[in-house]
Amino acid sequence: MQGITSLTAFVEQARRHDELLEIARPADPYLEIAAVAHATDSGPAVLFNNVTGHPGRRVISNVFGSRESIARMCGVKPAYLPRYLADAALKPVPSVEVANAPCQANAILSDIDIFKTVPVTQQTTEDAGYVITGGIAFVRDPETGAFNGSYHRMRVLGKDRTCITIQAGRHLLEIARKYRKAGQMQVPATVNIGAGPAVLMACAGGTQQTLTPFGYDELGFAGAIQGEPVTIVPSLTQPGAWSLGEAELVLEGYIDTTQLVSEEDSGQDGVKGMMPEAGGYMGRAWKVWEFKVTAITHRNNYVYWFPLAVNAETTNLMAMPAEASVFDACRRISPRVFDTCHVLQAMRGCLGVVLRINRKSFRDEGLQNNLAFGALSAHSDLGWVIAVDHDIDITNADDVLWAVITRGDMKDGLMLSPLAKVSGMLAEGDAAGTGRKVYIDATAPFKEAERYARGRFEAVDLAAWLGAEAAAKVRAGQTDYVKSLLARGY
Numbered sequence: 001m002q003g004i005t006s007l008t009a010f011v012e013q014a015r016r017h018d019e020l021l022e023i024a025r026p027a028d029p030y031l032e033i034a035a036v037a038h039a040t041d042s043g044p045a046v047l048f049n050n051v052t053g054h055p056g057r058r059v060i061s062n063v064f065g066s067r068e069s070i071a072r073m074c075g076v077k078p079a080y081l082p083r084y085l086a087d088a089a090l091k092p093v094p095s096v097e098v099a100n101a102p103c104q105a106n107a108i109l110s111d112i113d114i115f116k117t118v119p120v121t122q123q124t125t126e127d128a129g130y131v132i133t134g135g136i137a138f139v140r141d142p143e144t145g146a147f148n149g150s151y152h153r154m155r156v157l158g159k160d161r162t163c164i165t166i167q168a169g170r171h172l173l174e175i176a177r178k179y180r181k182a183g184q185m186q187v188p189a190t191v192n193i194g195a196g197p198a199v200l201m202a203c204a205g206g207t208q209q210t211l212t213p214f215g216y217d218e219l220g221f222a223g224a225i226q227g228e229p230v231t232i233v234p235s236l237t238q239p240g241a242w243s244l245g246e247a248e249l250v251l252e253g254y255i256d257t258t259q260l261v262s263e264e265d266s267g268q269d270g271v272k273g274m275m276p277e278a279g280g281y282m283g284r285a286w287k288v289w290e291f292k293v294t295a296i297t298h299r300n301n302y303v304y305w306f307p308l309a310v311n312a313e314t315t316n317l318m319a320m321p322a323e324a325s326v327f328d329a330c331r332r333i334s335p336r337v338f339d340t341c342h343v344l345q346a347m348r349g350c351l352g353v354v355l356r357i358n359r360k361s362f363r364d365e366g367l368q369n370n371l372a373f374g375a376l377s378a379h380s381d382l383g384w385v386i387a388v389d390h391d392i393d394i395t396n397a398d399d400v401l402w403a404v405i406t407r408g409d410m411k412d413g414l415m416l417s418p419l420a421k422v423s424g425m426l427a428e429g430d431a432a433g434t435g436r437k438v439y440i441d442a443t444a445p446f447k448e449a450e451r452y453a454r455g456r457f458e459a460v461d462l463a464a465w466l467g468a469e470a471a472a473k474v475r476a477g478q479t480d481y482v483k484s485l486l487a488r489g490y
Contacts, residue, residue, distance in 0.1 A: 001073045002227040006102070006246040007194040007303050010063065010073075014045055019069065021046040028052040029059070029130070034123035034308060037061035042312045044069070047303070054119040059304045063197065064313045070320070073197055074225065079395075082341055085201075085225070085324035086331075089211050092220025093229050095147070101233040101245030103192070108296040109237065112160040117296050118193075118249065119304050120156050127275045128264035128285050131155045132162065134305040135191040135251070136203050138244060141175050141215070142182060147232070147242070148175055149203035149218045153275065153283075153309070154191065155263050160293040162251075163261050165286065167424065168433050169380065171214050176289075180257055187255040188241035191291065194248030194305035198226035204317035206350045208380035208421070211325035237294040248302040252295040260287040276310040278318065279348050279425030283309075318349025322379050326353050329378035330371045336360065337367045341375070342394040351423055352384030354394040359446050372415075372439045381423035385439045391454060392442075393488065398481035403442040407452060413441035456489045 004010050014020035021040060027033050027048045040046050040062055048059040064070055071078040074085075108117060120130040132154040140147050148171045154162040166173045179187045194200075202222035205212045212221065219230045231245030235252045243250045263285035264272045270284045277283035307313045323341050330338040339356040343349060353375055357368050368387040375385045386400060389407070393399040408414070415438070422435040444452035462471040475483070 001196070001198045001225055002075070004073065005196040005198075005226055005228065005230075006299075007060065007063070007196070007248050007305055008299065008301075010197055011045075011047060011060065011303060019044050023048050024050055026050045026052050027059070029054070029119050029121040031122060031125065033059055033061075033121050033306065037306065037308055038311060040065075041308075042066055051119045056301070057119045057304065058301075059119055059121070059306050060194075061306045061308065062311065062313050063200070063305065063307070064316045066312065067316060070201075070316060079340065081320065082323040082327035085320055086211060086328040088224035089221050089324060090328070091224050092217065093223030093227075095217070095219040095223060095230040095232050097242070098231045098233055098245055101231055101243070102299045103243050103245055103247040103250050104233060104236065104297045105300050106298050107236055112293055112296055114156050114159060114162070114251070114293065114296070117298075121306055123275055123308065126273050126282060128272065129155050131275050132191070132193065133275075133309060134200075134307045135193045136195065136199070136244070137164065137172055137189055138192055138242065139172060139175050139187060139189045140240065140242065142178050142184075142240075144215060146215050146217050147219055148172060149192075149199070149244075151204065154291060155274070157261060157290070162291045162293070163263050163288050164255060164291040165263065165288045169208050169421065174214055176255060176257055185256070185258045187257065188235070188238040189253065189255055189291070190235055190238070190241050190243045191251040191253070192244040192247035193250070194303055195244045196222070196226055196230070196246050198222040199230055199244060199246075200305075201225065201317060201320055205321035205325075206318065206379055206381045206423075209321065209325040210378045211328050212321065235295070236297065243297065247299075249298040249304060250296070251291075251293050252297065253291055253293040256290045256292055259290065261290045262287050276308070277425065278309045278314050279351070279423075280310060281425075312345060315343075315345060315349035319343035319347075322350040322353065322382070325378045326355075326375045326382075329374040330355065333371055333374045334367050337364050338371055339390055340394070344395075344397050344400065346397060347384065348425060350379060350381040351426055352386070353379075353382060354400055355385060355387045356390060356392060356394050357387060357443060358390035359443075362446050365446050368441055368443050369439075372441070376417070376420075376437050376439070380421040383422045383426040383435060383437050385437075387439075387441050387443050389443050389452075391488075393484045396481055396484045398479075399484060400442070404440055407444045408440055408442045415439040454490045459489070
């Protein structure tokens with residue numbers, strides 16, 4: 001991601017490399033933009049250049065739609081991403097404060113109207129309303145001075161007010177409690193929409209993970225990924241708040257912790273739907289704190305970033321820090337046996353992870369279980385861990401399921417934990433955010449490795465046998481699982 005320190009720069013580069021879908025026809029922020037963004041899920045970034053009701057404004061989605069595109073931005077192969085990000089997190093590059101920044105090229109300090117200035121979107125007819133999905137809430141710890149950046153859904157309630165949903169365990173909640181303890185009920189903050197890809201990725205960590213614990217500055221992580229410091233600039237209206245210098249759009253303001261407001265109009269708590277969430281279901285609407293907007297600043301010709309929580313863009317973003325945290329924990333436990341890890345799409349970003357191991361000796365037996373315990377501790381949201389052998393394609397759900405079915409011993413290789421912290425998106429999760437974690441050992445016993453050996457076939461130039469056209473037709477009809485098997489000689 002070196003040299004791409006803003007979303008504007010990303011758009012320019014994606015256009016040069018023909019990796020951008022640009023839509024010129026009018027697109028309505030009410031339902032239409034979300035529908036098209038969802039229909040292009042896992043594809044290239046899609047840029048809406050003609051937003052109904054907002055002449056001159058642009059909306060972008062699916063920036064992180066595929067792991068391949070993320071890996072290209074990072075300059076590594078997709079399989080190397082967990083190690084790359086784990087290494088970057090351990091070598092942070094501190095942010096630098098600047099006096100002037102692109103994010104403040106334009107400032108609205110009075111007559112604030114979010115609906116007029118920002119092309120906020122509504123995704124489905126069942127949604128509670130128009131929601132900001134890609135805003136990074138940026139605050140500073142009043143005791144340590146460390147910065148914290150994190151995502152929180154924000155339904156727009158009025159011209160200058162939104163709600164902000166902060167789940168239990170989030171670092172922002174801990175910082176807000178520090179302000180309240182000091183007698184300050186208004187938490188100065190900025191909401192930064194659209195930034196450099198490295199910042200957007202670094203701030204996507206979960207609630208509690210060992211690689212980026214409470215007090216860790218995500219901007220240092222982002223600086224390491226992009227190869228240069230992230231710039232910050234003091235806000236114009238909120239003493240004690242800073243904005244991301246390269247952000248596209250910034251809402252300055254404060255979190256009012258004195259009262260709760262409802263995310264949806266009926267005022268019921270946890271009853272009505274809010275919007276499609278990362279878990280794949282409609283998220284519930286809750287009573288949460290209010291964010292009061294005191295200024296809106298933005299770049300010239302800014303791009304509004306609109307990630308759909310249900311799309312691969314969001315689950316990829318959630319998975320990157322989760323995998324990095326698990327990778328770092330496991331390599332510390334047993335670098336000899338641990339190979340790598342991967343969060344499958346169905347694991348929705350941070351609900352589960354697959355560990356791949358490579359035992360060298362019968363003395364390594366059992367280490368897969370230690371690695372699983374480390375993975376579950378490395379990220380509190382994780383509810384499932386599956387350990388597989390080195391011959392399994394951990395990016396292919398069919399191959400992982402095959403290992404579970406043919407190698408898993410549900411008598412001795414299945415573990416249900418006592419109640420522990422889990423993601424609210426898991427079926428096990430309760431109101432306190434607790435549930436039982438699941439671990440499945442889907443590895444073959446080392447002493448019986450030969451029994452579980454897979455047959456290897458000779459490589460075939462199919463075009464030489466069938467002709468190019470017929471070979472292409474055959475490949476087009478093969479499933480991803482079959483393609484994965486053939487690529488590995490199985």
